[in-house]
Amino acid sequence: MEPFKFKKLEIEQEGSWLKRLLKSPHFKKTIVYAAIGASIGYVLFIIEQDAAKLILWSDTAMQNVLMGMAFGVFITNSPCARGKC
Template identity: 40%
Template structure:
């Protein structure tokens, strides 16, 4: 009997594999788009100048939008596990 030689490759560190994955990049893009949508929604619904809008309100809206972007890419249904 002949057996083939099994070749094992090093996968690298967990951090390097995670940062290089397509899913991680797609998640970052979705968070950025969600934050941008949250900011634009807040800006157009408030109807105030940028000088009169408090920075904390802008950050809250961007955080909510970023969370929605994160949820949209990492929910079980988005990954085909419904």
């Protein structure tokens, strides 16, 4: 009986996890959707203001922007977005 012959497996380093994360298409899509959500949140803040007292930035604007970013991140990272529903 002949002994087993194995080929040597050569594994190359792919770079750090941070480089792989920043170059991944999913991460880029998440950033784009978060930016779109933040923009929509800011536009909604401007629309809901009174025209006589226009304020460009306040705590409410920050809340709207963060909520929009959260929706953008959720849309790209939800289980349904990844096909696991």
